[in-house]
Amino acid sequence: xxxxxxxxxxxxxxxxxxxxxxxxxxxxxxxxxxxxxxxxxxxxxxxxxxxxxxxxxxxxxxxxxxxxxxxxxxxxxxxxxxxxxxxxxxxxxxxxxxxxxxxxxxxxxxxxxxxxxxxxxxxxxxxxxxxxxxxxxxxxxxxxxxxxxxxxxxxxxxxxxxxxxxxxxxxxxxxxxxxxxxxxxxxxxxxxxxxxxxxxxxxxxxxxxxxxxxxxxxxxxxxxxxxxxxxxxxxxxxxxxxxxxxxxxxxxxxxxxxxxxxxxxxxxxxxxxxxxxxxxxxxxxxxxxxxxxxxxxxxxxxxxxxxxxxxxxxxxxxxxxxxxxxxxxxxxxxxxxxxxxxxxxxx
Amino acid sequence: xxxxxxxxxxxxxxxxxxxxxxxxxxxxxxxxxxxxxxxxxxxxxxxxxxxxxxxxxxxxxxxxxxxxxxxxxxxxxxxxxxxxxxxxxxxxxxxxxxxxxxxxxxxxxxxxxxxxxxxxxxxxxxxxxxxxxxxxxxxxxxxxxxxxxxxxxxxxxxxxxxxxxxxxxxxxxxxxxxxxxxxxxxxxxxxxxxxxxxxxxxxxxxxxxxxxxxxxxxxxxxxxxxxxxxxxxxxxxxxxxxxxxxxxxxxxxxxxxxxxxxxxxxxxxxxxxxxxxxxxxxxxxxxxxxxxxxxxxxxxxxxxxxxxxxxxxxxxxxxxxxxxxxxxxxxxxxxxxxxxxxxxxxxxxxxxxxxxxxxxxxxxxxxxxxxxxxxxxxxxxxxxxxxxxxxxxxxxxxxxxxxxxxxxxxxxxxxxxxxxxxxxxxxxxxxxxxxxxxxxxxxxxx
Numbered sequence: 164x165x166x167x168x169x170x171x172x173x174x175x176x177x178x179x180x181x182x183x184x185x186x187x188x189x190x191x192x193x194x195x196x197x198x199x200x201x202x203x204x205x206x207x208x209x210x211x212x213x214x215x216x217x218x219x220x221x222x223x224x225x226x227x228x229x230x231x232x233x234x235x236x237x238x239x240x241x242x243x244x245x246x247x248x249x250x251x252x253x254x255x256x257x258x259x260x261x262x263x264x265x266x267x268x269x270x271x272x273x274x275x276x277x278x279x280x281x282x283x284x285x286x287x288x289x290x291x292x293x294x295x296x297x298x299x300x301x302x303x304x305x306x307x308x309x310x311x312x313x314x315x316x317x318x319x320x321x322x323x324x325x326x327x328x329x330x331x332x333x334x335x336x337x338x339x340x341x342x343x344x345x346x347x348x349x350x351x352x353x354x355x356x357x358x359x360x361x362x363x364x365x366x367x368x369x370x371x372x373x374x375x376x377x378x379x380x381x382x383x384x385x386x387x388x389x390x391x392x393x394x395x396x397x398x399x400x401x402x403x404x405x406x407x408x409x410x411x412x413x414x415x416x417x418x419x420x421x422x423x424x425x426x427x428x429x430x431x432x433x434x435x436x437x438x439x440x441x442x443x444x445x446x447x448x449x450x451x452x453x454x455x456x457x458x459x460x461x462x463x464x465x466x467x468x469x470x471x472x473x474x475x476x477x478x479x480x481x482x483x484x485x486x487x488x489x490x491x492x493x494x495x496x497x498x499x500x501x502x503x504x505x506x507x508x509x510x
Numbered sequence: 511x512x513x514x515x516x517x518x519x520x521x522x523x524x525x526x527x528x529x530x531x532x533x534x535x536x537x538x539x540x541x542x543x544x545x546x547x548x549x550x551x552x553x554x555x556x557x558x559x560x561x562x563x564x565x566x567x568x569x570x571x572x573x574x575x576x577x578x579x580x581x582x583x584x585x586x587x588x589x590x591x592x593x594x595x596x597x598x599x600x601x602x603x604x605x606x607x608x609x610x611x612x613x614x615x616x617x618x619x620x621x622x623x624x625x626x627x628x629x630x631x632x633x634x635x636x637x638x639x640x641x642x643x644x645x646x647x648x649x650x651x652x653x654x655x656x657x658x659x660x661x662x663x664x665x666x667x668x669x670x671x672x673x674x675x676x677x678x679x680x681x682x683x684x685x686x687x688x689x690x691x692x693x694x695x696x697x698x699x700x701x702x703x704x705x706x707x708x709x710x711x712x713x714x715x716x717x718x719x720x721x722x723x724x725x726x727x728x729x730x731x732x733x734x735x736x737x738x739x740x741x742x743x744x745x746x747x748x749x750x751x752x753x754x755x756x757x758x759x760x761x762x763x764x765x766x767x768x769x770x771x772x773x774x775x776x777x778x779x780x781x782x783x784x785x786x787x788x789x790x791x792x793x794x795x796x797x798x799x800x801x802x803x804x805x806x807x808x809x810x811x812x813x814x815x816x817x818x819x820x821x822x823x824x825x826x827x828x829x830x831x832x833x834x835x836x837x838x839x840x841x842x843x844x845x846x847x848x849x850x851x852x853x854x855x856x857x858x859x860x861x862x863x864x865x866x867x868x869x870x871x872x873x874x875x876x877x878x879x880x881x882x883x884x885x886x887x888x889x890x891x892x893x894x895x896x897x898x899x900x901x902x903x904x905x906x907x908x909x910x911x912x913x914x915x916x917x918x919x920x921x922x923x924x925x926x927x928x929x930x931x932x933x934x935x936x937x938x939x940x941x942x943x944x945x946x947x948x949x950x951x952x953x954x955x956x
Contacts (some may be wrong), residue, residue, distance in 0.1 A: 407585030408614025
């Protein structure tokens with residue numbers, strides 16, 4: 164990557180290129196696999212032809228209609244959603260760990276997921292289902308972070324600590340409110356819907372859900388990618404960042420706004436999926452080190468690959484569907500333990 | 511580049527001023543050391559100079575340009591701040607740490623280029639740590655860490671570097687290594703402002719020294735004029751001795767309270783005899799110190815006894831404890847001039863005593879009487895004041911007449927009992943005082 168590094172460590176440059184390629188190839192390979200796998204088996208040839216069929220109509224002529232519908236209507240949007248959401252979680256988790264100078268936080272630290280969970284539960288209670296669930300989840304996710312952010316402004320001292328504390332407080336407030344809604348919900352009908360939503364799933368993702376998610380995720384990821392080197396400076400703390408000519412308050416505000424929009428958009432589509440934003444950056448650091456110039460893209464790639472893997476497992480290992488929130492921990496913990504064993508110690 | 515601060519005043523909270531009217535100038539290539547006790551405002555001053563906080567009044571200029579008119583990035587291209595050695599949350603490599611010094615030279619979406627990397631390599635080489643470039647910053651030693659931060663300052667390409675206690679946790683050889691590099695860089699025209707706890711480093715490396723006491727500038731100037739025994743004693747509140755080598759100051763050492771027996775008054779070569787021998791020429795002040803209960807009052811009584819035996823007149827007040835079953839239950843006050851005594855205070859024994867109420871209940875009449883005794887006492891050979899405590903120093907109560915006499919120098923030899931914790935305050939007030947270990951029992955050494 165650097166001219167001097169190539170002088171001192173020629174072999175590490177090759178490793179860097181290979182790692183970079185792997186981090187791109189991993190989600191791409193899983194994406195193909197996700198389209199092939201499922202209870203209705205589809206061959207690679209059928210998948211290839213179907214994907215090209217919008218361009219060359221003749222290619223899809225001999226493919227059964229059910230296979231084509233399955234790929235274009237169900238598996239494709241679902242796989243794309245998993246990639247976008249996983250990438251968002253990986254990216255926002257990395258950014259939050261940097262600006263909070265803390266490897267034990269993710270973008271949920273300001274209460275966005277709890278807010279979204281409450282919003283979804285409220286909408287399920289009021290409207291049963293429909294677009295309101297997504298809209299409420301998205302809106303309340305933003306509301307929770309706004310409350311935490313402006314609440315922390317009421318106190319002048321130690322802004323970072325206050326922000327963290329406010330985030331935790333607002334998070335538990337919405338957690339309690341969600342519990343209240345669950346208590347009030349009809350146990351035969353609404354309660355399972357709320358519980359299922361809170362466990363996370365991509366079962367019902369359609370192309371319609373994907374539009375807003377894609378726009379917000381892609382713009383957000385581009386922004387995080389552009390400021391990723393500044394995350395190094397921000398992670399040294401406000402005073403040092405300021406002394407290095409960076410305005411920490413403004414920079415952090417932009418990152419928080421961006422990450423909150425991304426997380427809210429993701430959660431409103433998938434429901435609550437914990438763990439990914441917290442742990443994927445650690446896996447990234449083990450692979451490429453702590454420099455955010457390389458860590459951010461690595462976490463985005465790993466996050467995308469990981470959530471796609473989880474979602475594919477969720478719909479293939481058992482006859483029924485497993486909730487994503489359950490599987491992320493079940494699969495992720497052994498993987499991370501393995502990585503920690505082999506990798507360097509420390510972050 | 512010329513860094514100037516004019517009449518800085520700063521308070522974190524209204525009414526709690528940390529910096530009072532601080533002015534300073536640092537010329538290009540000059541190294542200024544800021545010395546002062548913990549909490550004297552050194553770090554606050556450096557933060558003001560770095561533009562991290564804005565003074566309530568006064569201003570900081572760089573070549574005449576107000577730093578508040580500069581953007582954060584413009585400022586950081588001129589002034590660099592090197593914090594105390596620290597551990598970031600993430601283990602960036604040394605090269606990545608130094609590269610962050612390029613931040614003020616790049617736009618807020620900018621990323622470092624090949625040129626930036628070349629500047630970083632150059633900075634690493636200048637400081638002599640190129641071989642550390644790929645090591646994690648979190649795993650190198652404290653001294654190397656300081657060098658990394660200096661290299662970052664060089665990569666920042668600023669003309670003034672501010673260092674907050676750069677050598678506080680370093681061993682002798684690393685301290686030497688860091689300060690030698692600072693010295694060589696200053697010879698190339700870089701200015702340094704260094705907060706330090708080491709007068710010795712200042713003697714060796716400073717062009718100018720600023721002494722700070724409670725946010726006020728006590729003195730400012732060349733090391734020979736500022737690092738003197740009396741100024742250092744008053745700044746730090748301990749007795750210090752400046753060691754000279756060929757007339758040039760080379761080291762500052764601190765002095766412990768002197769182990770001195772009252773009985774040595776009979777020895778004509780002893781320090782005590784010397785002190786009494788000079789009485790009448792200049793006021794001689796002996797501070798008897800030690801923890802509560804070590805025998806400070808006993809030490810004084812023995813001296814009084816021996817002085818009287820030698821035919822000297824003794825004035826002032828002594829306050830011996832009043833004991834019941836080995837427990838101090840009261841304090842008497844004794845006018846040494848007349849021999850009269852009163853009860854000054856008694857221990858509160860009522861059950862309603864709260865934790866925050868003082869343990870001793872003073873008799874205001876006895877206090878007035880003691881103060882009158884101190885104020886009216888003739889200037890005899892020996893004035894005894896037992897004792898001056900927090901009441902006198904911080905609240906303007908208690909034996910205020912005694913404090914006034916000491917401040918006025920209205921005595922020949924004064925023997926004043928003072929607890930250890932207040933010694934710095936006493937020495938800031940009377941830097942010429944001799945400090946004696948008031949423990950009559952266990953003397954270490956001579």
